[in-house]
Each structure stands twice: as structure tokens, then as C-alpha cells.
Amino acid sequence: MEAVKISEHVYWVGAIDWNIRDFHGYSTKRGTTYNAYLVMGEKPTLIDTVKKEFYGEMMERIQSVIDPKKIKIIISNHSEMDHSGALPQAVNYIQPEEVYVSDMGFKDITAQFHCDLKLKTVKTGDRIDVGGDTISFVEARMLHWPDSMFSYLEKENVLFTNDVFGMHYATSKLFDDENEERLWLYEAEKYYANIVLPYSDIVLRFLGQVQKMGLSPRMIAPDHGFIWRKDPSKIISLYAKWASQAPKNKAIVVYDTMWGSTEKMANYITDGLRAGGTEVKQLSMHSNHRSDVATELLDSSALLIGSPVLNSQIFPAMADVLCYLKGLRKKGLVGAAFGSYGWNGSPVDELTKTLESMNVEVVAPAVKSLFVPDEKVKQACRDLGLAVSKKLAEKVK
Numbered sequence: 001m002e003a004v005k006i007s008e009h010v011y012w013v014g015a016i017d018w019n020i021r022d023f024h025g026y027s028t029k030r031g032t033t034y035n036a037y038l039v040m041g042e043k044p045t046l047i048d049t050v051k052k053e054f055y056g057e058m059m060e061r062i063q064s065v066i067d068p069k070k071i072k073i074i075i076s077n078h079s080e081m082d083h084s085g086a087l088p089q090a091v092n093y094i095q096p097e098e099v100y101v102s103d104m105g106f107k108d109i110t111a112q113f114h115c116d117l118k119l120k121t122v123k124t125g126d127r128i129d130v131g132g133d134t135i136s137f138v139e140a141r142m143l144h145w146p147d148s149m150f151s152y153l154e155k156e157n158v159l160f161t162n163d164v165f166g167m168h169y170a171t172s173k174l175f176d177d178e179n180e181e182r183l184w185l186y187e188a189e190k191y192y193a194n195i196v197l198p199y200s201d202i203v204l205r206f207l208g209q210v211q212k213m214g215l216s217p218r219m220i221a222p223d224h225g226f227i228w229r230k231d232p233s234k235i236i237s238l239y240a241k242w243a244s245q246a247p248k249n250k251a252i253v254v255y256d257t258m259w260g261s262t263e264k265m266a267n268y269i270t271d272g273l274r275a276g277g278t279e280v281k282q283l284s285m286h287s288n289h290r291s292d293v294a295t296e297l298l299d300s301s302a303l304l305i306g307s308p309v310l311n312s313q314i315f316p317a318m319a320d321v322l323c324y325l326k327g328l329r330k331k332g333l334v335g336a337a338f339g340s341y342g343w344n345g346s347p348v349d350e351l352t353k354t355l356e357s358m359n360v361e362v363v364a365p366a367v368k369s370l371f372v373p374d375e376k377v378k379q380a381c382r383d384l385g386l387a388v389s390k391k392l393a394e395k396v397k
Helices: 052-063 087-094 103-112 181-212 232-245 261-275 292-300 316-328 346-357 375-395
Strands: 010-012 013-017 032-034 037-039 046-048 073-075 099-101 119-122 128-129 136-138 149-153 158-160 219-221 248-256 277-283 302-305 334-341 366-371
Touching: 010 073, 010 103, 037 087, 046 316, 052 087, 052 316, 073 087, 073 248, 073 334, 087 103, 099 103, 099 136, 149 232, 181 232, 181 316, 219 248, 248 261, 248 292, 248 375, 261 277, 261 302, 261 334, 261 375, 302 316, 302 346, 302 375, 316 346, 334 375, 366 375
Parallel strands: 046 073, 073 099, 099 119, 158 219, 248 277, 248 302, 302 334, 334 366
Antiparallel strands: 010 037, 013 032, 037 046, 128 136, 136 149, 149 158
């Protein structure tokens, strides 16, 4: 395993996880990377580690550049286990002079590993001399954990951003200009939608803070995916766009079905939305993963949800996806509910209450069908789609 030189004094010494397909409920169809970085100077510095299973791979890459025991400093920008999992092993073997974390990083790492790693805390504005260059720190709390921070290699103008500006994307091509935009753009959007979206207000404030600080890195090195060397401003602009959650005339119809009745209703709702001029994606939970639904929701302004009734409850797959979407706290949504039932239609009405609990503006009462939808129900579904489309048109003016 060889390190990859990314700038004059910085090497990538991370690991590629080609085979992971689930990341705590997030579908990672293209795998991921765990990026760690070695800064060479009078005080060799390791920035972040990797998931513990990849400790050996990281150490081999370091060994291709330097004897790991010569590393003087370790910086942990984020305490989540995919980046700190190998930290205790690394500290135990390397025996660095200093291990730097944020205040919350100290708390989280201590609670996770229950051992004394001799951590030292830093905060925004603190700087350390690594011999020939200086690393300064910027706390990025709740992007996406309380402990998150950035490390900035000042002379080489490289910003290490932990999970921010990354994506779950396993690739042997380490830089943005080596990867096809048609492939990575979806993964970057999916990453934002599923991980960063709940903190969009913080993203906007943080981007403003970074601008005021005058930071304009020539390279952004996140902990997942590839490194931004050609045009770091591209991912910054995308974050600003996604965080703004500007209204768009797009809706998603999310549903599941048992004997096809709820799906028929979804078809007519989708037809009404299309007739009203709204872009629409119809997503059955029988064939779509919750994290892909979240990705489609990112640039949508309407959410319509449908479910059959099973044991006087909404269908389990719908309970799953609604729990997931609620936690992402998408703003500015309008929507409505629909569904079929056999003898107890009240769970369909509960879908409306779920939308309200998500701060979705409900356009109309739930449309319900006793078993198979008749012509009256089909028309009510199409009318619902038209009503939502009309409301969206008002929002995007």
C-alpha cells in the first residue's frame, strides 16, 4: 500500500472501502473512502485516522513515506468511528508528542474509547507549528457532529474538512478533475441530503464565517470521497445552493402498496402533478431505498405520502421512511397523504398528522380508498395532484 502525494508536503494515507453497502441506514452503492493525511515537515503530522478495520492499510501507506514512529502530532478533526476508530491503535503504536481534538472531540473520544489518549483541546483561531508550516483550527460544530472541526495548512493553503464537502464514493482516482461529474454529482448531493441537510442553517452561517476569515483554499481535503484540487469553489457553491433550500416546482410521491390499490392512487396523483406542470418523481418503497428518497427530496418542495393499512397501522416500509425523512428536517414543504384500507381508514389520516409534525403545509385532507379505488377516488387523486401543483406554482413565483 503506497501513499499518494497530493501537494508539496502532504500525502494521502487513507483507505478505500470498495464493498460497504450500508452506512448506518444510508445505502452506499458506490462504497466509500476513509481519508487520512500525512503532513511532512520537522514535526510530521497525521490528520485523522480511518475505520479500525483499515488500520493496517493506513499504516502501510504511512510506512511508504516515513517510519510511523517519527510522527510527532496527530489531529482528530472528527470523532465518529469511521475516522477515529484506528486512533487508539495509532496513538499506542506511534506514541506522538501531541494529539489534538476540539473540546467536544475530547468528550466524545473519551466516551467512545474509555482510555487516556493524552488529548489536548484546540478551538477556532488556535494555531500549532508543525515545522516549516502552521496548522490553524476552525470549529465546525454540528457539521455534522458537535465535535467537528477543520484544520488548515496555511502555507500550502490546504483545508482538511472531515466529513464536510465529502461523499460516499470509492474511487481509485483521488482528485476531482480525474472523476466524471455525472457520477460524483449524485453522490455529493446524496451525501448532503442524508447527512448535512438537518444542519443547513449552520452551513450557511459557517460559509459566511469562513468567507469573513478570508479562507480561500486552493485544495479541500475531506475525509470521504476525493480531494478538490482543480476547483474547490464548486463544492462550496453546491453546499450554498443545497443549504438555501430554495423552492422548486418539483414533487415526490412516496408510497408502498399491498395489492396495488395505493399504487393506483399514486399513479393518478402523479398524473395530476404532471398536468399542473410540476416535475415529479414517483417512488415506491418496494423498490427504492430511504436514502435515495431523501436525495430526491433535497430539491423538491412537495412531499406526498401514501400507505395501505396493515393491522390497523400504516405499512412498515412507510413508517421507516417517514421516521428517516422527519429527522432530516427539510424546510418549505407542502404535501398531502393518501392510502387504501379494508375496514379501518384512520391510519391514513395519521399520515396527515405525520406530515404536520414534519412542518409540511398540508394542502388538503387525505384521500382514502376503501379497497380498490373507484372512478370517484381516482378523480380525487388527480385533483389532489393538481391542487399541490397549484400551491407549488405559487411558492416558486
